[in-house]
Amino acid sequence: MYLKIKGKRYKFNPNKNTLYVIIAIILIIILIFSLNSCNKYNTKIRGEKYENTLVNLPEYQVRPCVAPDGTPTCDYFSIYPPEDGDKVIYLTFDDGPSTSVTPQILDILKKNGVKATFFVLGSQAENHPELISRMAQEGHAIANHSYSHNMTAIYSSPEAFIEDINKARDVIVNIVGEDKYAGVIRFPGGAFREERAEFKEVLLENDIPYVNWNCLTGDSETKNPVSADLYNRAIRSARDSGRDSLVLLMHDAGAKQATADSLPAIIKYFKEQGYRFDVIKRK
Ligand SMILES: [Zn+2]
Numbered sequence: 001m002y003l004k005i006k007g008k009r010y011k012f013n014p015n016k017n018t019l020y021v022i023i024a025i026i027l028i029i030i031l032i033f034s035l036n037s038c039n040k041y042n043t044k045i046r047g048e049k050y051e052n053t054l055v056n057l058p059e060y061q062v063r064p065c066v067a068p069d070g071t072p073t074c075d076y077f078s079i080y081p082p083e084d085g086d087k088v089i090y091l092t093f094d095d096g097p098s099t100s101v102t103p104q105i106l107d108i109l110k111k112n113g114v115k116a117t118f119f120v121l122g123s124q125a126e127n128h129p130e131l132i133s134r135m136a137q138e139g140h141a142i143a144n145h146s147y148s149h150n151m152t153a154i155y156s157s158p159e160a161f162i163e164d165i166n167k168a169r170d171v172i173v174n175i176v177g178e179d180k181y182a183g184v185i186r187f188p189g190g191a192f193r194e195e196r197a198e199f200k201e202v203l204l205e206n207d208i209p210y211v212n213w214n215c216l217t218g219d220s221e222t223k224n225p226v227s228a229d230l231y232n233r234a235i236r237s238a239r240d241s242g243r244d245s246l247v248l249l250m251h252d253a254g255a256k257q258a259t260a261d262s263l264p265a266i267i268k269y270f271k272e273q274g275y276r277f278d279v280i281k282r283k
Pocket residue numbers: 094095145149188189
């Protein structure tokens with residue numbers, strides 16, 4: 001057998017084994033080429049798929065609850081840690097709105113040029129949507145303190161818990177829209193106890209941050225609190241916390257007249273101490 005290359009004739013007499021080797025080499029080359037182009041194709045398809053998935057993902061999966069170091073967490077202040085030396089106080093009001101106390105609190109906040117965070121109940125918000133709208137108009141954060149505040153029902157299972165939380169969210173969003181909803185919850189009764197672990201887990205799955213408190217007026221501890229006592233407790237507990245970043249727990253439910261009465265002095269004190277007032281919401 002002769003091979004003709006550039007006009008020259010070359011003698012080519014391969015034996016059987018040489019032929020097998022040549023065929024094997026050709027097959028390997030074809031295989032490498034086809035794998036390579038297949039890979040490029042797959043990358044393209046996967047890239048497109050990935051982009052589509054991102055577009056269709058619920059928002060919480062695009063911006064998950066994580067600490068700056070990447071650790072998954074649903075604790076609000078772990079996700080947004082306060083800056084060192086930033087003297088900031090977050091005034092927070094739970095269990096409202098109420099027609100008797102909430103408007104007084106809104107008036108006091110307005111007069112003092114201070115913004116606060118209201119952890120409202122879905123059931124109360126449903127009954128008084130005009131107060132939720134007023135909070136939004138005046139620049140306060142409207143956060144979620146569950147729909148029913150029925151602790152037996154809410155903490156019966158993670159499913160019951162998240163259903164109640166989502167029901168309250170829907171009520172708030174229906175009144176003020178998605179952009180005015182703070183997207184943060186406070187557990188009824190707080191989230192300090194070990195038994196809340198499974199409920200924190202379901203918050204993490206649903207990408208909902210929660211907020212506790214580190215100082216309080218004690219306005220929910222006695223039936224008929226005295227405003228001076230609430231003021232003193234707020235200052236004492238703030239000092240005891242040893243923190244620059246303070247989350248002050250108060251309540252604006254119907255019976256909390258003493259809370260409204262103590263608020264001007266509380267604001268005055270923290271202003272004099274050089275605190276800035278901020279609101280709690282997803283950034
Ligand atoms: Zn509560």
